[in-house]
Amino acid sequence: MxxxxxxxxxxxxxxxxxxxxxxxxxxxxxxxxxxxxxxxxxxxxxxxxxxxxxxxxxxxxxxxxxxxSTELAQTVTVRISAPPDQIDDQTVTVMEVLKTTPGIAQSKLLPDTDVEKLLEPWFGPDVPVEALPVPRLVEVTEAAEGFDAEALRLRLQGEAPGAVLDDHTRWRExxxxxxxxxxxxxxxxxxxxxxxxxxxxxxxxxxxxxxxxxxxxxxxxxxxxxxxxxxxxxxxxxxxxxxxxxxxxxxxxxxxxxxxxxxxxxxxxxxxxxxxxxxxxxxxxxxxxxxxxxxxxxxxxxxxxxxxx
Incomplete structure (x- = not known):
């Protein structure tokens, strides 16, 4: 300079x-x-x-x-895997259990079209869901006060052995x-x-x-x-x-x-x-x-x- x-x-x-x-x-x-x-x-x-x-x-x-944290904490999923001759009965049982469980605001059985969208990233479009052994999924929305997940898990195990409660904690955290x-x-x-x-x-x-x-x-x-x-x-x-x-x-x-x-x-x-x-x-x-x-x-x-x- x-x-x-x-x-x-x-x-x-x-x-x-x-x-x-x-x-x-x-x-x-x-x-x-x-x-x-x-x-x-x-x-x-x-x-x-x-x-x-x-x-x-x-x-x-x-x-x-x-x-x-907010969205996933308010929703859980019930996966129903059972033999073909039992899956309809267990689905009805699961829906009744969810209706009578305190702290659950809404439960909805996902139709095949929604399940197809979930599988599309792995199997591509037009997945023949009805021809695959895909479990039935029930989307559960909990109320503001929440519910006892462990008690619901035990009740499902006793009344619908093929039903599994997934609260997303394993992959949400x-x-x-x-x-x-x-x-x-x-x-x-x-x-x-x-x-x-x-x-x-x-x-x-x-x-x-x-x-x-x-x-x-x-x-x-x-x-x-x-x-x-x-x-x-x-x-x-x-x-x-x-x-x-x-x-x-x-x-x-x-x-x-x-x-x-x-x-x-x-x-x-x-x-x-x-x-x-x-x-x-x-x-x-x-x-x-x-x-x-x-x-x-x-x-x-x-x-x-x-x-x-």
Missing amino acids: KRPDLKSLDFAALWRGLTRPDVAGTDRVVPPTGFTAQLTLFSAAAMAFLAVFALALALATGRLAERW PLVSAANRLRVLGLISLLLIGATAGAMITLAAKASLAANGQVIKVLRLIGARDITIATAFVRRFTRRAAIGAAAGTVLGMGAIWLLPAADEAGAFLTGLGFQGWGWLWPLLIPLASAVIGFVATRWASLKMLREVR
């Missing part, structure tokens, strides 16, 4: 800018161009872009875990746990992105301070305090961090907006992105970037000014 020409500096104007915060020339000692400015803008934009996706992942997996872990990973990613942005801004601020070493020495000779000199760097780098993060946030939100809809993307991407008021959350990223830039630059500036006397 080209060193500032000390002979061309207007020290009177520079001193007024450093000692009066309302003067626009407060950060005049910081070079407006060069690799430090480009590094700060690029790193802030890149980190903000990644932060949008990390935030979208955290919010989406949180919604997914809540939906799976791993799914909810996986979604919660993905949410935690998204939040950890946000913290790592913020730390990386702070490190990059710190390096850029130190490089700018090193390049302006002669200017800093002259300012000290005319009575400028370290906090006053540091303020000039803090303002410039905070502004750069906010501008870069705003650009990255806009690009990230645009990329999220262009993601395929849930019905086009499949089950894995269902709900990925922002919904409703959730679109306001990314707007906090430029503010957070400005805070990180302020803290990182202030710490780096004061630390380096104390070391260099």
Whole structure:
């Protein structure tokens, strides 16, 4: 980077800018161009872009875990597997047992068309359900107060030996746990992105301070305090961090907006992105970037000014 020409500096104007915060020339000692400015803008934009996706992942997996936990916890299934000459009688028995069980709001025997849809991902369309030894399925919706699953299991075992109660716990809990872990990973990613942005801004601020070493020495000779000199760097780098993060946030939100809809993307991407008021959350990223830039630059500036006397 080209060193500032000390002979061309207007020290009177520079001193007024450093000692009066309302003067626009407060950060005049910081070079407006060069690799430090480009590094700060690029790193802030890149980190903000990644932060949008990390935030979208955290919010989406949180919604997914809540939906799976709520919806699957309210439904259970009774599977009836019995010899052909007994399956009709056991089905009638199961339906009567479910009607008289406290805590069950509704029970419905799934027709062959619904069972065919359940088997379609594995066997393809037009599955001959009637020709296959497919068990009959009864979908049970529990009431708000819930029911005693163990008591119902024992009653079915005694009155309909071919009936098995499945409350989805065996595969529901791993799914909810996986979604919660993905949410935690998204939040950890946000913290790592913020730390990386702070490190990059710190390096850029130190490089700018090193390049302006002669200017800093002259300012000290005319009575400028370290906090006053540091303020000039803090303002410039905070502004750069906010501008870069705003650009990255806009690009990230645009990329999220262009993601395929849930019905086009499949089950894995269902709900990925922002919904409703959730679109306001990314707007906090430029503010957070400005805070990180302020803290990182202030710490780096004061630390380096104390070391260099």
